[in-house]
Amino acid sequence: MTDLIADRWLLDRPNSYIGRSVPRPNAPRLAEGRGAFVDDIETGGRTGHAAFVRSPHAHARIGSIDAEAARAAPGVIAVVTGRELAEIHDPWVGVLSHLQGLKSAPQYALPLETATWQGEAVVAVVAESRARAEDAVELVKIDWEVLPAVTDAETALDPATTVIHESLGDNLAWRRNADFGDIEAAYAEADHIVEETYVFARHTGVCVEPRAILADWNPGEGQLTVWHNNQCPHMVQNILATHFRLDEHRVRVIARDVGGSFGIKVHTYADELATVGLSLLLKRPVKFVADRLESFLSDIHARDQRVQGKVAVKDDGTILAFEIDALSGIGPYSMYPRTSGIESNQIVNLTGGPYAFDHYRAQATVVFQNKNMMCQYRAVGHPVKCAVTEGLVDAAARATGMDPAEIRRRNLRADDSYPCKSAQGLPFENLSHQESLAKLLDAMDYDALKAERDALRTEGVYRGIGLASFIEVTNPSAMFYGVGGARISAQDGATMRLDARGNVFVATGATEQGQGMEAVISQVAATAVGVPPERLKIVTGDTEHTPYGGGTWASRAAGIGGEAVAQAGRALRQQILRAAAVMLQEEAENLDIRGGVVVERASGAERIGLDEVGRVCYYRPDTLPDGFQSELVATRHYVPRQYPFAFTNGAQASYLEVDVETGFISLLDHWCIEDCGTVINPQLVDEQIRGGIVQGLGGALWEQCVYDSDGQMLNANMADYLVPMAAELPDMRCGHVVSPTFESDLGAKGVGEAGTCGAPAAVMNALNDALAPFAARLTDMPFTPQKVLRALGKI
Amino acid sequence: MDSTVEIGLRVNGERATRRIEARMNLVDFLREELGLTGSHVGCEHGVCGACTVRVDGRIVRGCLMLAAQADGADVWTIEGLSDTGEIRDLQEAFVERNALQCGYCTPGMLLTLAELRERNPAASRQEIREFISGNYCRCTGYEAIVDAFEMARQRQGGPS
Ligand code: FES
Ligand code: FES
Numbered sequence: 040m041t042d043l044i045a046d047r048w049l050l051d052r053p054n055s056y057i058g059r060s061v062p063r064p065n066a067p068r069l070a071e072g073r074g075a076f077v078d079d080i081e082t083g084g085r086t087g088h089a090a091f092v093r094s095p096h097a098h099a100r101i102g103s104i105d106a107e108a109a110r111a112a113p114g115v116i117a118v119v120t121g122r123e124l125a126e127i128h129d130p131w132v133g134v135l136s137h138l139q140g141l142k143s144a145p146q147y148a149l150p151l152e153t154a155t156w157q158g159e160a161v162v163a164v165v166a167e168s169r170a171r172a173e174d175a176v177e178l179v180k181i182d183w184e185v186l187p188a189v190t191d192a193e194t195a196l197d198p199a200t201t202v203i204h205e206s207l208g209d210n211l212a213w214r215r216n217a218d219f220g221d222i223e224a225a226y227a228e229a230d231h232i233v234e235e236t237y238v239f240a241r242h243t244g245v246c247v248e249p250r251a252i253l254a255d256w257n258p259g260e261g262q263l264t265v266w267h268n269n270q271c272p273h274m275v276q277n278i279l280a281t282h283f284r285l286d287e288h289r290v291r292v293i294a295r296d297v298g299g300s301f302g303i304k305v306h307t308y309a310d311e312l313a314t315v316g317l318s319l320l321l322k323r324p325v326k327f328v329a330d331r332l333e334s335f336l337s338d339i340h341a342r343d344q345r346v347q348g349k350v351a352v353k354d355d356g357t358i359l360a361f362e363i364d365a366l367s368g369i370g371p372y373s374m375y376p377r378t379s380g381i382e383s384n385q386i387v388n389l390t391g392g393p394y395a396f397d398h399y400r401a402q403a404t405v406v407f408q409n410k411n412m413m414c415q416y417r418a419v420g421h422p423v424k425c426a427v428t429e430g431l432v433d434a435a436a437r438a439t440g441m442d443p444a445e446i447r448r449r450n451l452r453a454d455d456s457y458p459c460k461s462a463q464g465l466p467f468e469n470l471s472h473q474e475s476l477a478k479l480l481d482a483m484d485y486d487a488l489k490a491e492r493d494a495l496r497t498e499g500v501y502r503g504i505g506l507a508s509f510i511e512v513t514n515p516s517a518m519f520y521g522v523g524g525a526r527i528s529a530q531d532g533a534t535m536r537l538d539a540r541g542n543v544f545v546a547t548g549a550t551e552q553g554q555g556m557e558a559v560i561s562q563v564a565a566t567a568v569g570v571p572p573e574r575l576k577i578v579t580g581d582t583e584h585t586p587y588g589g590g591t592w593a594s595r596a597a598g599i600g601g602e603a604v605a606q607a608g609r610a611l612r613q614q615i616l617r618a619a620a621v622m623l624q625e626e627a628e629n630l631d632i633r634g635g636v637v638v639e640r641a642s643g644a645e646r647i648g649l650d651e652v653g654r655v656c657y658y659r660p661d662t663l664p665d666g667f668q669s670e671l672v673a674t675r676h677y678v679p680r681q682y683p684f685a686f687t688n689g690a691q692a693s694y695l696e697v698d699v700e701t702g703f704i705s706l707l708d709h710w711c712i713e714d715c716g717t718v719i720n721p722q723l724v725d726e727q728i729r730g731g732i733v734q735g736l737g738g739a740l741w742e743q744c745v746y747d748s749d750g751q752m753l754n755a756n757m758a759d760y761l762v763p764m765a766a767e768l769p770d771m772r773c774g775h776v777v778s779p780t781f782e783s784d785l786g787a788k789g790v791g792e793a794g795t796c797g798a799p800a801a802v803m804n805a806l807n808d809a810l811a812p813f814a815a816r817l818t819d820m821p822f823t824p825q826k827v828l829r830a831l832g833k834i
Numbered sequence: 835m836d837s838t839v840e841i842g843l844r845v846n847g848e849r850a851t852r853r854i855e856a857r858m859n860l861v862d863f864l865r866e867e868l869g870l871t872g873s874h875v876g877c878e879h880g881v882c883g884a885c886t887v888r889v890d891g892r893i894v895r896g897c898l899m900l901a902a903q904a905d906g907a908d909v910w911t912i913e914g915l916s917d918t919g920e921i922r923d924l925q926e927a928f929v930e931r932n933a934l935q936c937g938y939c940t941p942g943m944l945l946t947l948a949e950l951r952e953r954n955p956a957a958s959r960q961e962i963r964e965f966i967s968g969n970y971c972r973c974t975g976y977e978a979i980v981d982a983f984e985m986a987r988q989r990q991g992g993p994s
Contacts, residue, residue, distance in 0.1 A: 062929055069937025070925040072872020072912030076938065079871035170855070247876040247884055247972055248938045298874070298938030299972045331877040553936030553973045726932045726978055733975035757881035757970070765976040766960070766967040 049566060049605050049784050050717070053633050053643075056562040057785075060722035061572055063558040065296075065551065074296040077251035077268045082324035086253075087116045087165035089314050089327040090172035092179045093336065094154030094161050097190065097409035097750025098203070101152060101161060102182030109164055109178040114171035117321055118179065119163045121149030124316045128282045131307060133373035135523030138380040141213040141405075143373035144204040148313035153186070155203055155371030156411050157751055158336025160310040165317055165325055188409040188750035192345070192368030195406035203371050203407045212373055213380045213405040217387050219462050220398035222351075225360035229351035231438040237427050238819040239799075241343040242742035244416055245762050248298020249329040250338060252311045254318035263290045265315060268297040270305040270550055271590030276582045277526045278307055278376065279315055294580035294590075297552040301417040301734065303338050304552070305592050307375040310337060335755035339374060340744055341382065341416035343367055344423050348390075350431035351398070356441045358450045360398035361391040361462075363427060367405050370412035376525040379413050380405055385420025385512070388463050391428050392510035393472050393688065394450045399462040409750045419593075421511060421796035422735055429507040429800035430818060433807065443506050443804070444480055451476060451508060468681075470688040471714045471776040472508055479506070479690040479712045482774055488694060496812060502707070503809025505693045507800035510686050513594035513715070513789025514780070518683035530678035531600045532586025533607040535564060537615055537671040539657045541635060541649030543570055545607075546578040548588015549600025554791060555723035556596050562719055563601045563785065567608025568615075569632030570649065586674055594789020597719055598685060599677060602783040606675035618669040619652050677783065685780045685788040689713035691732070691797035693805040699813070699831055702824030704740060704806060709771045713793050716779040717786035724790050725773040731794025732771050737763045739799035740821050841905040845870070846914025860904050861885040861896030864911055872912035872941045876970065883969030886942035887911050893949045912941035921948050923986045933982035935973030943969050947983050956993055959984070 050057055068074060106118040130145035154161055162179050166172035187201045194200055195210040202209055226232055253266040263285060269275050272292040280287040297304060314327040329337065344367045351360040365386050369379035383403035391399060436446040451472040452459070458468050485504075492502045517529040531548040538544060545564045551557050557579065561572040578584055588603075589595060612632050619637040620627035623646055631640040637647045655662060656669040663669070679685065694708040711728050718724050741761035745753045754760045779786025799820060806827075807816050815830035828834045842851040845868060852867050859878075864870040864887065876884035878897045885896035888910040915921045921944055927933070934940040943966060950957055950965045957965065962980045971979065987993065 063932070066929040066932070066934060066937070067925070069934055070928050070940055070944070071916040072870075072941040073916075074872075074937055076871075076874070078865075078875070081869075170857070245970075245972060246936075246938075247882055247970060248874065248936070249876070296938075297936060299936040301972070331879065553934075555932065555935070722932050726935065726974060729975040729977055730935060730973050731975075734972070756879060757877045758879065762970055762972070763975075764967045764970065765963040765980070768963070768976055770959075770977050770980075771975065 055566045065557045076296045077266050078328045080266045086324040088169040090176050091160035092162040094159045097157045097188035098186040100184035105180040109175040112175040114167040115175045116165045121151045124148045131375040133375035133378045135378050137523035141380045146372045190750045210407040215403045217401040222398045222400045225351050225398035230354040232351050233434040234349045237346045239342040239344045240743040241340045243340045244301045244303035246299035249334045251328040252314050253326040254315040255324040256318040266293045272582045291583045300552040302415045339414040346427050348427045348431050350435045352435040356446045356449045358396045362400045365403045368408040374414035382420045386424045389424040393508040395452045418792035418795035422799045425509045426800040469778045471778045474776050475690045475712045501809045502696045503805040505801040505805030507797045508690045509797040511793050512684045514598035514685035515593045516679045528589040531588035531603045532676040533603040534674040535607045535611045539653040541653045542574045544576050546585045549596040550580045550590045559597045563604045564608045567605045568612045570635040594791040598787045602785045603677040607673045610673035687715050687788045691801040693801035695805045697809045702827035706769045712774045714776040715790040716788040727790050728794040729771045732798045733763050735795040735798025739802040839902050845909045858901045860899040860901045863901035883942045886945045927982040927986040931982040933978040939971040
């Protein structure tokens with residue numbers, strides 16, 4: 040395997056910042072309230088503010104639109120319908136060719152004929168303030184012809200059910216069947232086959248900063264500038280150019296501070312494209328900032344899966360096979376450009392992932408319905424596949440009378456079995472399931488905790504312990520989206536430049552929504568060049584000033600963006616040393632850069648400061664020999680090629696108490712052992728895990744978009760949609776195993792989604808452990824007190 | 835009917851007088867009229883706490899108070915508290931402990947913690963958690979925020 044081992048030059052650099060909790064360069068200004076979020080950007084008095092007439096119905100034909108009164112209202116600049124906007128843009132269809140058979144209908148910035156979910160933007164009003172635009176929205180009259188709403192995924196394909204898009208023939212968006220090994224033979228060999236159904240409610244991102252866009256079309260220049268709180272500025276640049284028939288270099292997308300995203304702000308939202316269209320039509324800046332109601336009704340929702348699972352196990356605990364049948368309703372369109380099939384695809388690809396088994400069968404069915412659209416949200420598919428897998432493993436443990444930790448030990452892949460392939464054929468490079476589980480059990484003092492649980496049970500206190508092992512997809516290659524035709528960059532670039540005072544400018548295609556990207560980039564850049572981080576300026580989130588890159592999603596920014604920075608930093612160091620060598624009449628190989636100074640490699644003796652190198656190269660090139668031209672800018676790009684994804688792994692545990700009188704669940708403790716390869720910044724890694732765990736806990740215990748049978752969302756506000764708040768959460772303990780990827784010099788994999796992936800499974804298993812004395816089982820998230828009481832037969 | 839009112843108040847120690855629409859809430863006034871964009875808007879219905887500002891010595895939700903109600907009041911925002919240095923120790927602890935990620939909830943969180951330290955300087959971890967339970971943070975999971983409060987307190991010689 041040695042040929043696979045990357046050169047670890049970066050980790051061996053003197054004064055390395057890799058592995059240190061250096062603070063984030065962008066944090067102080069955010070702590071002082073001096074951020075630059077989209078709604079903070081001012082484009083002057085001509086700026087129009089958009090508000091939308093949104094469909095009050097889940098499914099209705101748009102009849103005549105009477106906008107007279109709205110147009111005459113004070114402060115109104117324009118009222119614009121879908122047909123008017125359609126003249127200046129082309130619709131999009133959210134499909135990918137590698138999700139074979141996935142279909143969707145063309146979607147416009149504002150619909151032309153039919154509104155297909157409650158909250159869909161239908162008519163735009165632009166006024167001199169958002170308040171005035173909202174006033175005028177109330178005055179727009181639309182003749183609605185209400186159509187039957189398709190809301191239940193279970194019946195969406197029934198012949199009697201209304202077809203949402205007649206042109207598609209039915210409500211089936213996609214179906215995938217997968218069959219590996221010989222599942223019937225495995226069932227014949229098994230001593231136990233356990234079946235269970237798991238339900239995952241729809242929930243959503245609830246970023247504290249809502250979606251926002253400010254578009255400024257300057258017809259004189261032929262230039263569109265868009266401030267947008269999106270994770271992928273280059274992707275947005277391409278989409279806006281494509282659908283508004285512009286050249287890409289005439290579109291500049293700027294994503295400065297973003298108030299959380301988690302996958303919410305990575306999609307093509309129709310109301311945002313409408314805002315861009317309004318700026319083009321009206322030839323002035325137009326801003327749209329979603330309010331919270333609009334956010335609940337139009338930010339993508341996620342999960343909404345019903346999964347029937349089956350596990351086949353022998354008496355000795357050997358797991359032979361998993362089988363799943365998953366159903367998901369994704370709303371009326373597949374989201375563009377990532378599609379709404381990926382969550383189901385991940386579930387098919389990743390179920391059973393931590394375990395060594397050979398037989399697998401899966402079906403995933405994805406249907407259209409008249410609810411808000413669903414798409415990728417933090418840990419796409421992972422919380423579902425993890426809870427299904429870990430729920431089934433616990434079920435297998437019960438069937439065989441085995442301890443949940445023991446059955447995992449017996450079935451988790453051996454740490455010396457890599458590289459290898461999953462039952463589904465996905466390649467695993469370098470994982471550590473056994474060591475992670477061992478560390479977890481040690482960290483939680485598993486046996487003592489079990490003894491405590493058992494002792495308390497005799498006193499009528501019901502506590503449970505839940506375990507969950509997991510794999511996570513990170514560092515995606517072009518196999519994720521590019522191969523299916525989406526113009527989403529899997530590669531990322533970095534440009535670094537020495538300035539005349541010896542400081543270094545770093546521009547990266549990766550972006551920041553709070554993960555700490557700027558710190559990670561600064562650590563890698565500082566280490567690769569040999570300067571302290573305070574001598575760096577990091578630039579992100581601007582298509583005009585950063586190399587082409589994918590942005591931040593699927594836990595890729597550190598592993599891919601960071602590697603590009605490592606390579607650019609090394610190249611810049613070599614270029615600087617070449618210039619220094621000329622000045623010092625020395626061989627470049629004998630020199631290095633440490634602490635911002637060119638030193639003698641062997642002794643570390645200081646030879647010349649970077650400020651002096653910069654001064655001479657920029658201002659006194661006349662003193663350098665003829666024929667030597669210094670080059671103090673370096674650009675490098677990186678994309679993983681050997682593996683489609685750098686899988687990470689880990690294990691989580693939850694300890695909780697159930698009040699069997701009220702149904703309330705108290706979270707007492709939570710542990711996570713994670714293996715993301717090289718840890719660039721331990722503190723940032725742990726805080727990604729903690730934040731991720733809490734998002735997972737939200738889905739497990741509180742969060743749900745509640746719809747009635749007419750497709751009306753009943754809790755589209757923060758008082759009724761429950762998010763995790765500080766008082767009900769435990770402190771969380773994190774630990775690490777380090778198995779670097781061999782594909783990059785940095786060796787870092789992603790970590791952003793691990794917490795969210797494993798937390799719901801751990802909580803579900805802990806809850807059922809707590810309820811074991813009552814023979815009550817819950818597998819329908821969120822686990823509300825009401826559901827607990829119902830399972831206990833108390834209501 | 836004239837739906838505007840004239841208000842005069844002190845914001846971060848400076849006088850401000852404006853004629854505004856009577857329906858304008860305080861956080862919009864601060865952001866749009868005074869350019870103080872450090873106070874954020876997350877829900878506009880009093881749940882998320884992103885708009886928290888200090889009015890006459892007490893924290894309020896800037897989205898639930900009309901600007902007109904603040905006529906004559908003494909208002910402090912994150913910008914003002916940063917400039918006076920009153921919460922510098924908390925801010926430093928937030929940065930050091932990474933108690934902010936995206937930073938959108940942070941100004942409101944800091945104003946809330948500044949009030950907690952007046953009211954209950956020795957607050958336990960659970961009391962800290964309860965006091966900030968009207969401030970929603972999607973990024974951090976809150977633990978680092980509790981740690982940062984304790985860290986700042988310890989540095990001032992208080993309990994850890
Ligand atoms: S914006 Fe005021 S509490 Fe959310
Ligand atoms: S730091 Fe992002 S919401 Fe709190």
